[in-house]
Amino acid sequence: MSNARSLFFHLCGRRLSWIAALVAVGLVPMNVHAQTTLGTQTLNLDAEADGLLYGFPGSLTLSKSGSLFNSYTGSMTIQYKVRTTASIGTGSITAKASSDFTCASKGPCIATPPSTGDALSYTCTGATIGSNCSGTLNISTTVATNIVTAIPAAACTGGGAPCSTVTPNTVTVNFSLTDDAKYQTGSYSATLIFTISAT
């Protein structure tokens, strides 16, 4: 009998421990008839505007079909996440050539094109938050040019209202490089840097 009683209280104690743990993680509501306030603390979270380039290819090769000096082309998709401030926030993605083709090699050159009209240009399509760049733009070695503009205030990347319905957000950049007969044959490369900003 005493063993059974001991066992009874042992099991009750264990049960109480489980209940207390469950209460602590909020899984089991518990009716408390008397409470003592031990202290309060206000927890603050400052969710700042933020922008992240989530993923895009580390390299892209331009190619062509046909033979009458039509342009080299190639496309890449950029993934991004963004959060802008309510009412007054905005955001954008830009691109710039951080290193040019080796111009001295008599191939393509962004800064000083071999012939007037030679250019590395691009269009933007399919931005899922913000607006595509407008028209055909030329990549520059001195100025960052738009990829995505006008990401609106209170924007956020997510899985439903009030955020965008897709995550991550994406935009496709379609490149075109003039095939100037003046280029010497060979392989050439340039480096583009993409920057996302959000306020």
Next chain:
Amino acid sequence: MLKKLTMTSIALAMAVAFTSFPAKAQLGNGTGTTSLSVTVGAEAGLTVAATSTLASVGTNFANYTSSTALTYYVRTSKTSGTGSITAKVTTDFSPAGGPSVATPPTTGDALTYTSSGTMPGNNSTGAVMAFAGIAASTSAQTNVATFAADNRSLITGNSESLAWTLTNDPKYQTGAYSATVTFTISAA
């Protein structure tokens, strides 16, 4: 016991509460780079007017003459490149009874040309743009121009032309006759 249990529960609840607020996770970056590359290869193309009309000036059986203008675009390989523009009569004169390239009515009758033009505008070393008195052929490509290594035309193209001469043999019956000449440009 109950007090100790209560304190433990509160402490545990606070620990869970603090850890339930997500940290600011950095899954990507504000900037990123992509290497953009292209391989520029040998390439060639040309444009030519659709027709050229041979004509004879005077009435004493002067040869028929005409000219054909080409615009060519070429890039040959930098170190060991070659290229050419050639012509071939792919369809002989017809109908029968007039001139013929393959079987001239009289020995000595011939369709010949002399080519000339501007050198490739961005490097012309080794290019030959002039060939004189070449007899057109229905069985072989004949040279109009030849290119050497690293020959590169202007982006707007360079010009080449052929001055045609066709024997005015009295043996030809009167009438209208036409042939087709195919020009081919190549670059390696």
